[in-house]
Amino acid sequence: MIFYDVIGDVHGYSDELEALLQKLGYLKVNEVYSHPGGRKVVFVGDFIDRGPKIRETLHLVRDMVLSGNAQAVMGNHEYNAVCFNTPNLHSGGYYRKHNYKEIHQHYDTLKQFKDFSSEWEMFLDWFRHLPMFLELDAFKVVHAYWNDDNINWLKENYKHATIGLNADFLQAVSVKESIAFKAVEETLKGPEQELPDGQFMVDKEGTERRECRLKWWSANKSTMGEGIMSCPDSLFESPMPEGSDLKIFISEKPVFFGHYWLHDNPVIENKSAICLDYSVAKGGKLVAARMEGDQLQLIY
Numbered sequence: 001m002i003f004y005d006v007i008g009d010v011h012g013y014s015d016e017l018e019a020l021l022q023k024l025g026y027l028k029v030n031e032v033y034s035h036p037g038g039r040k041v042v043f044v045g046d047f048i049d050r051g052p053k054i055r056e057t058l059h060l061v062r063d064m065v066l067s068g069n070a071q072a073v074m075g076n077h078e079y080n081a082v083c084f085n086t087p088n089l090h091s092g093g094y095y096r097k098h099n100y101k102e103i104h105q106h107y108d109t110l111k112q113f114k115d116f117s118s119e120w121e122m123f124l125d126w127f128r129h130l131p132m133f134l135e136l137d138a139f140k141v142v143h144a145y146w147n148d149d150n151i152n153w154l155k156e157n158y159k160h161a162t163i164g165l166n167a168d169f170l171q172a173v174s175v176k177e178s179i180a181f182k183a184v185e186e187t188l189k190g191p192e193q194e195l196p197d198g199q200f201m202v203d204k205e206g207t208e209r210r211e212c213r214l215k216w217w218s219a220n221k222s223t224m225g226e227g228i229m230s231c232p233d234s235l236f237e238s239p240m241p242e243g244s245d246l247k248i249f250i251s252e253k254p255v256f257f258g259h260y261w262l263h264d265n266p267v268i269e270n271k272s273a274i275c276l277d278y279s280v281a282k283g284g285k286l287v288a289a290r291m292e293g294d295q296l297q298l299i300y
């Protein structure tokens with residue numbers, strides 16, 4: 001029986017990652033972190049962008065994966081990096097635009113790999129072959145959202161170990177409204193909820209948006225304040241818009257995910273769906289879920 005520690009979004013904060021691994025009892029042996037009791041780590045993705053030590057983070061995580069001490073799923077930032085670096089032979093350019101917005105989001109990674117381009121190619125190739133979900137004996141892992149239809153589509157169509165994110169796959173996903181687009185977009189970025197007419201929220205880039213991130217894992221969706229992220233104050237007590245998915249997510253095996261930039265102290269709201277992203281890249285905490293049989297503990 002192998003026991004696991006699932007770790008949230010690292011975003012280039014390798015010092016915090018090392019501190020957490022040490023707290024969890026992992027030791028650096030022959031340059032790679034491993035656990036003397038045979039425990040393994042699962043990473044929920046989003047290793048790059050934002051933080052000061054992106055290269056160090058990637059080396060640490062990839063070395064743990066290649067030596068069998070960890071598994072990792074792809075985050076939207078790894079997916080975006082692959083798209084940013086893959087030429088679109090159908091319409092020119094790349095599968096992710098190279099405008100100011102995209103460059104700004106990706107800037108810390110570009111800067112830190114400026115003199116290490118062949119190393120960056122190696123990591124990009126590793127990203128191309130990361131799974132988008134994991135289903136283990138006792139739990140499941142995904143970067144943003146577990147939806148059985150999306151996961152089943154990925155099982156059939158995304159062969160991470162062999163083909164991975166090749167140009168054909170990226171082309172299929174680039175067609176908005178396709179099943180491929182929905183499966184990848186929602187799995188890596190989560191489902192969205194449209195606000196009622198005339199309402200909008202202001203995102204972290206200062207852009208007005210009618211689409212909000214749906215708190216799909218929320219154990220209570222009776223008001224918009226509980227059902228969506230960054231809910232405008234004026235809508236906090238309003239009921240969720242008609243047609244919203246108000247079902248409470250239930251899963252026999254807990255689903256661990258990251259992506260949502262939660263803050264305050266880590267809590268388990270819904271035992272079926274547990275977010276581990278507590279915004280280490282915004283002064284928050286890097287969080288692990290320690291699984292021991294049926295026991296689950298958040299460590300940070």
Ligand SMILES: [Mn+2]
Binds near residue numbers: 259
């Ligand atoms: Mn993310």
